[in-house]
Amino acid sequence: MFKKILYPTDFSDVSKKAIDYIKQLKEGGSETVIVLHVIDQRGMRAIERYASANSVEIEQRIMDDTKQELKIIEDELKKSGFKVKTMIQRGVPLLEILKAEEEEDISVMVIGSHGKTNLEEIFLGSVSEKVARRCKSPVLIIKR
Amino acid sequence: MFKKILYPTDFSDVSKKAIDYIKQLKEGGSETVIVLHVIDQRGMRAIERYASANSVEIEQRIMDDTKQELKIIEDELKKSGFKVKTMIQRGVPLLEILKAEEEEDISVMVIGSHGKTNLEEIFLGSVSEKVARRCKSPVLIIKR
Numbered sequence: 620m621f622k623k624i625l626y627p628t629d630f631s632d633v634s635k636k637a638i639d640y641i642k643q644l645k646e647g648g649s650e651t652v653i654v655l656h657v658i659d660q661r662g663m664r665a666i667e668r669y670a671s672a673n674s675v676e677i678e679q680r681i682m683d684d685t686k687q688e689l690k691i692i693e694d695e696l697k698k699s700g701f702k703v704k705t706m707i708q709r710g711v712p713l714l715e716i717l718k719a720e721e722e723e724d725i726s727v728m729v730i731g732s733h734g735k736t737n738l739e740e741i742f743l744g745s746v747s748e749k750v751a752r753r754c755k756s757p758v759l760i761i762k763r
Numbered sequence: 764m765f766k767k768i769l770y771p772t773d774f775s776d777v778s779k780k781a782i783d784y785i786k787q788l789k790e791g792g793s794e795t796v797i798v799l800h801v802i803d804q805r806g807m808r809a810i811e812r813y814a815s816a817n818s819v820e821i822e823q824r825i826m827d828d829t830k831q832e833l834k835i836i837e838d839e840l841k842k843s844g845f846k847v848k849t850m851i852q853r854g855v856p857l858l859e860i861l862k863a864e865e866e867e868d869i870s871v872m873v874i875g876s877h878g879k880t881n882l883e884e885i886f887l888g889s890v891s892e893k894v895a896r897r898c899k900s901p902v903l904i905i906k907r
Contacts, residue, residue, distance in 0.1 A: 620787040640901060643764040647791035727903075732895075751876075751895060751904055757784060759871075759903045760895055 621647045625725040625756070627655045627716045629746075630688045633731035637761040638692065641729050642699045649726075651702040654692050655719050656685055657712040682707070713749050720754050728758040765793045769869040769900070771860045772800055773890075774832045777875035781905040782836065785873050786843045793870075795846040798836050799863050800829055801856040826851070857893050864898050872902040 621644045628634040641652060658681060667674045689705040696703045708715040712734075720728065730747045751758045765788045772778040785796060802825060811818045833849040840847045852859040856878075864872065874891045895902045 620784060621791075640764060643791050645791075647765075647787050647789075748892070748896060752892060755906055757903060757905045759901060761901045762899055 621649045622726045623651045624649055625653050625728045627730055629734045631735045633733055633763045637729050637731050640761055652696050653704045653723055655706045657715040658709045660710050712746050716750050725756055728756050732760050732762045765791045766870045768793055768796045769872045770796050770798050771874055773878045775879045777877055777907045781873050781875050784905055796840050797848045797867055799850045801859040802853045804854050856890050860894050869900055872900050876904050876906045
């Protein structure tokens with residue numbers, strides 16, 4: 620029922636808070652966590668446009684940072700006895716999260732209520748709200 | 764972390780499906796479930812207006828049905844080892860749910876994604892969406 624967790628994270632504080640709840644779900648029968656980070660392609664396009672001189676370098680730095688953040692989460696969850704799979708996708712976060720949900724045949728999603736892009740979310744609604752509306756799996760939303 | 768669950772229910776199918784998830788949370792450390800049903804006061808006003816002759820009788824019947832439904836849920840959860848508290852409130856579901864959340868100092872809310880009033884929700888958004896946006900606790904939304 621909580622066997623395979625999809626945990627989309629943008630490494631925000633509330634997103635990190637979700638890890639404690641995931642650990643607690645271990646007792647409820649969770650075995651595997653898929654940790655997904657989406658590199659927002661819209662942000663990347665802006666970088667390409669305005670910082671074209673070294674966009675490759677910037678992309679590389681983003682990728683390195685992402686891998687490092689994911690590694691920390693992976694280690695922490697493994698220490699709690701989970702099987703962990705990390706995923707990095709490029710695209711629109713909402714769509715990539717829904718795609719992973721479908722492809723990975725998950726039991727439950729655990730997600731932070733708000734991401735890092737706070738101002739945008741006030742006007743357009745948070746990614747987690749949209750995910751919760753459109754996903755098929757049960758979703759546990761962790762609040763700030 | 765999942766110790767005290769608030770479970771608002773309108774007795775819809777998806778709401779009943781949530782009970783299985785609540786049971787599974789038992790292993791994750793849940794002890795108490797507060798089962799809340801809100802009698803929508805807007806519906807009651809319509810009854811009073813159009814069926815005034817025997818509105819008292821209708822209200823009584825609604826109350827009896829509600830108690831009976833709650834009793835079934837209470838028994839099922841008690842059988843799984845939970846402490847159970849049932850609550851019947853009159854008012855606007857969203858507001859009563861948020862009130863109970865605050866007053867009962869809960870750890871997590873478990874709620875069905877859609878209620879019985881399906882058509883209304885398509886246009887106005889579901890109660891659970893609004894609850895998830897405005898509550899302070901983590902909320903587990905169970906989908907159809």
